[in-house]
Amino acid sequence: xxxxxxxxxxxxxxxxxxxxxxxxxxxxxxxxxxxxxxxxxxxxxxxxxxxxxxxxxxxxxxxxxxxxxxxxxxxxxxxxxxxxxxxxxxxxxxxxxxxxxxxxxxxxxxxxxxxxxxxxxxxxxxxxxxxxxxxxxxxxxxxxxxxxxxxxxxxxxxxxxxxxxxxxxxxxxxxxxxxxxxxxxxxxxxxxxxxxxxxxxxxxxxxxxxxxxxxxxxxxxxxxxxxxxxxxxxxxxxxxxxxxxxxxxxxxxxxxxxxxxxxxxxxxxxxxxxxxxxxxxxxxxxxxxxxxxxxxxxxxxxxxxxxxxxxxxxxxxxxxxx
Numbered sequence: 001x002x003x004x005x006x007x008x009x010x011x012x013x014x015x016x017x018x019x020x021x022x023x024x025x026x027x028x029x030x031x032x033x034x035x036x037x038x039x040x041x042x043x044x045x046x047x048x049x050x051x052x053x054x055x056x057x058x059x060x061x062x063x064x065x066x067x068x069x070x071x072x073x074x075x076x077x078x079x080x081x082x083x084x085x086x087x088x089x090x091x092x093x094x095x096x097x098x099x100x101x102x103x104x105x106x107x108x109x110x111x112x113x114x115x116x117x118x119x120x121x122x123x124x125x126x127x128x129x130x131x132x133x134x135x136x137x138x139x140x141x142x143x144x145x146x147x148x149x150x151x152x153x154x155x156x157x158x159x160x161x162x163x164x165x166x167x168x169x170x171x172x173x174x175x176x177x178x179x180x181x182x183x184x185x186x187x188x189x190x191x192x193x194x195x196x197x198x199x200x201x202x203x204x205x206x207x208x209x210x211x212x213x214x215x216x217x218x219x220x221x222x223x224x225x226x227x228x229x230x231x232x233x234x235x236x237x238x239x240x241x242x243x244x245x246x247x248x249x250x251x252x253x254x255x256x257x258x259x260x261x262x263x264x265x266x267x268x269x270x271x272x273x274x275x276x277x278x279x280x281x282x283x284x285x286x287x288x289x290x291x292x293x294x295x296x297x298x299x300x301x302x303x304x305x306x307x308x309x310x311x312x313x314x315x316x317x318x319x320x321x322x
Contacts, residue, residue, distance in 0.1 A: 015204045018106060022203065025111045031119045033070045034077065035186060038119065038126045039179055045133045046172040077120055084108060084124035092218040093225065102211045114202050115186045118209045122182060125213045129175070132220050152224045171219055174241045178212050181205060181244050184251045191258055198254035205247045212240045 084105060091101040109117040136158075139149035149155065157164065185202055215236060 011204045011207075014207060015201075018203045018207055021106055021110050022114075023110050024113050029073070029113070029116050031073075031116050031189075032186060034073050034123055035119045035182065037070065038122050039183075041126045041130045042122075042175055042179060045129055046176060077123070080108070080120055081123045081127070084121055085127055088124065088214055088217045089128070089221055092214065092221055098211055098214045098218070101214045102207065105210050105214070106207075113189075114206050115182075115189050118182050118185065118206050121210050121213050122178070125217050128217055128220055132224065154224075157223060170237050170241075171216060174212055174237045174244075175216060177241050177244045177248070178209055178216075181209055181248045181251070184248055184255055185209075187255050188251075188258075198251055201247070201250065205244075205251065208240065208243055208247065212237075212244065215240055 087104060087108060088101060091104060092098075096104075105121055106117070109120060112120070132152075135145060135149055135152060135154060139145045139154055185205060188198060188202065219237070
């Protein structure tokens, strides 16, 4: 089980509400290509600094412009990513609290699986964060970037670069942890749900990832519109980092255990250990068949898929779950 420090009573209440809002459309997206772009961009942002980063010295990035897997996904999700970005920006600048903004983003993403929700929200943040750092590093090179930088409060930001550095270190630290938790959740995609408790905690992990994204976006928007980044905000970011570290400690242990089981599967098959879980499922089905039922739904669920998190059948023609 996840440690009590990770799941507070308030977390459990909100987890139930988030699960109630979770209504996936049954389409199984492979979101890894978009996450790859997000990870590359945010990793480069964390490398950059005000003082000494040189664009030419950065490690090369894979050219994905003509990769069909990327272009099709981005075509499908570009409007949604822009919508999320606008939603976060408007609410944070309008004084809406982080929790309410986070819940609003969940409402926008209700039709997607958990991993897709957080990757799309991360992509929206990546556009904002990436644009900021790109402008920091080209504003002295191009006239257009220089004038745009003035509108974005960049001269004032650069003037206080030394004092802002520790705060950006805190921000980058939270961004990197958010990436790690997201990567862990993506790792659970496609794994059976019957024999792990991790799926019970992924909804609240997604909540804190989205809330961290909202908090980080608020920092950048505040800096580029008001020219301020307060110490209270930095403390909030550190608190979010601490919470996500606790979450990833548990989820990564669960994922490592699963991978270990998968690696040992050939050995288990040779020793007969692999049949243990099948025997348990068979015994459960036998007990169900011995009991009277008003309909056959409970038996069918045991035969096909016993959980309610996704639709049980897959229509090969429409490529949707039904």
